Amino acid sequence: MADFEIPETHEFPVIPTVMEGVMSHSAPFLAKEQFQAPLGFPGNGELIEGWKETFLEKLGEMLGKYRSLQVFMDICVKCGACTDKCHYFLGTGDAKNMPVARQDLLRKVYRRYFTFAGKHFPKLVGAVDLTEEIIDEMYSYYHQCSECRRCSVFCPYGIDTAEVTMAARDILAHVGKGQKYSNEIIGKVHKIGNNLGLPEPALADTLEGLEEEVEEDTGVKVRYPLDEKGADILLVTPSADFFAEPHVDGLIGYGKVFHAAGVSWTVSSKASEAANFGLFIGNYENMREISLRIREAAKELGVKRIIFGECGHAWRVAYSFLNTLAGPWDFLDPNYPVPQHILDFTSDCLDRGILNIDKSENDWMTLTFHDSCNVARASRIGSYPGSQFEIPRKVIKAVCNNFHDMAPETIHDSTFCCGGGGGLLTDDLIELRIKGALPRMEALKNVIEDKGVTHMAAICAICKSQFTKVLPYYGMTMDQIVSVHQLVSSAIILEGQGDEDEAEADTEEAA
């Protein structure tokens, strides 16, 4: 299957012995000019002329623009608390995949050029000159971080390696070392409106197809509208929801919930993408540009609310940054959070008892839930801290009878990344993705064996795609990963759906 070894899973996590350079060969394809230029980056996949000066200038600029970077560069005490917290270290054993070692790649250059100790006593404090080898090493290891923030949870000062990774990637892009995968996708969003490059007609076609499919299945005409002016809700969802399995089953679910709740909604062809890879490459301007499409779409369509579909990093950008980047949202209905998470909406519908649920539809499965890092550690879903853990579980339990959590040290804010987040969901990094999935696979296998779990639900497009790909390498099957709204979709009984008895029960309840 692959020319490297798939890591072994264990009943209890094993902290590997530190090894040097075992993953130094791993690096994603570089962006050529055609993918650099549209984003405002120079070069053709090689270091530009005067790269050294540009690098240091850019680093200086970032230190002056991001307090996180400036503070984090200074205050790490090398206590080592974070060293065994990264799934990429646990999966590969490569020393430079320990979060603090990853930060040190930039920190040793920072020290050399920006601190007294590093300028005068470089050996003493581990400061080094900026060379091409250092740049290559950075390119490799800053693309072995999924920006998942697990290390930050465990650091006594909250040092977030993700912040360092983002800054480093932005600096690298500015000296000609941009990443092809992310940059190409961002280019498509700027040009066409979504990561997949699906133009408006294709989107219209897909949504129409969904309407037919749902009508065939249920006998109910559920709408999946596109660019409908005057709709109340703008749904912004990752473009994988439009066609990939299991994502699309989630989209079908959102539509059914909206239908049952009796609200009007629409997808926008302009903002037909929730994902915002500007986050991954650490570039504020690109992230803002992508966010502004949503503002424009909301204004053009005249919606009152914005709801985001299931996606982890997209929700981070939406929840934490959308107000900053594309706000203020004073033209929307102030009675609803802007933006709102689809699970918050569905959970509220369940509370109000307006969804007719038949849990037994999901009885053939036993579920567990994978907390996506960006939802768990970088945002919130409901009205109180920690609701990002409780609401998805509450919804799953409301539509399924069988649910078991994975081990406590692998869920909630200790959750392990799927291994494919942060702009690493590309085939040129498949070895890293498989190895980085180890801690999650281990925890999943344990609940499969101990509790008879059959499926894992997730609320992130990247997690779903990543698991679809890596589950088979660990002896499981790709259909064991499901969308939360796919579960909702199977259990929900729409008015007028199914046999006569049920239809009667529906009318009684409604009356």
Next chain:
Amino acid sequence: MTALSILYVVLFYAAIAVLIGGITNKVLQYKRVPAPLKIPVTPAPMTKGGVAWRLTMEIVLFNSLFRSSKWTWIFGWIFHVALLLAFFRHLRYVVSPDSFLWPIVSLQVVQSFGKYAGFAMVVGLIGLLGRRIFVDRVRYISSPSDYLMLLLIIGIAVSGLMMNYVVRTDIVQLKAFIMGLFLFDWQNLPSDFILLVHLTLVLILSFVFPISKLLHAPGLFFAPTRNQVDNPREVRHLSPWGAELEAKDGRNA
């Protein structure tokens, strides 16, 4: 005055200037650099009071460290508590008996806790040093300065303990020297070897504080991942340079 005393007077003033000037400079820098985005690590408090509580727990109990590594936590926490106790005990050298603080500083608990804190400090530091030497992951991330910092503080603690238990120094004269620094009425420093070692190491610690990882003490308060309130949807957060971008293209209007 002896030449030695003059040298130490000069060094002490320089150390105080570097320590206060250096830390102030760094703190002002941390304040000046904006945090352009909301990045608290969640679940995060939704109020300022909640953030104050979160930081207090981190400072008093090392909450996050407790979650991540019990050994580092126990050694690190012992060391820092001992450092604090030792600090209180040292106040008697700088507080005059007429001061309103004296009754507190001279309390038996402060003094005797402070005395035993020295041993606890050494235990904590040796534990941390052991971890650095024997745990392969921590060894990998350590630079010479990381070992030296521990050795430096161990040196301070051990020389301090020696003055307490082995060769006592002239405390009265020492206090006169220190009070003299404050009153600009310089006095001689006792020239005991151990005392000089102790003071020299403390001077070094003060000089390196603002240019080393010891900045974690003030820096902790400035980590946006811990000091931000979780309210990005309710309150619009915008940095000065973010606002400039907006003003330029007017697309947020």
